[in-house]
Amino acid sequence: MSKFFSTYKVIFYIINILLIILYLYPGSLLGWIIYDNKSIQPQITPDFVISSNHFYVFVLISIIGFLTFVNSKKIILLLLYLIFLSIMLEIFHLVIPERTFQWSDLFGNLLGVIVVILLNNFINKYGRFKK
Structure with a gap:
């Protein structure tokens, strides 16, 4: 799986662009698409102390980022980028x-x-998990 993402880095970049578009759209773009109402935000699970939707999205994008740059020396740059992105978008x-x-x-x-x-x-x- 990591070979797939490291070969096709464009997937990570496209997902980043989509995330930024969804974050910066005034209102909820997903609410507009799903409910035809941009003031309704689709909720995957109920929030507890943190926003569960935001948690899931950043877990997903972080996993894809780590799989994309698994054998790269740019992993520290990826960490800084993900932290910076998570703060700046909010x-x-x-x-x-x-x-x-x-x-x-x-x-x-x-x-x-x-x-x-x-x-x-x-x-x-x-160590890595073995099959």
């Missing part, structure tokens, strides 16, 4: 109409990235 909600900055969203973003970083460190420390 800060932009301060100025985007119909979007609001929320600490729970920011913590969901950051926790999604941190969980994948810790999982990656665990796998690197104790």
Whole structure:
């Protein structure tokens, strides 16, 4: 699987562009597509302390990023990029109409990235899973 993503890095870049578009759209683009109402945000699971949607999205994009750059020396750059992206996209909600900055969203973003970083460190420390 990691060979697939490292061969086709364009998938990671396309997913990043889609994420940025979804984050910066005034209102909910997915709510507009699914419910025909951009003020409704589709919810995968209920929020607890953090935003579950944001957590899931950043876990997914972080996993794809790590699989894309698994054998690259750019992994530190990827970590910095993911953390920067998770913070900046939420800060932009301060100025985007119909979007609001929320600490729970920011913590969901950051926790999604941190969980994948810790999982990656665990796998690197104790070896890769074998078939």
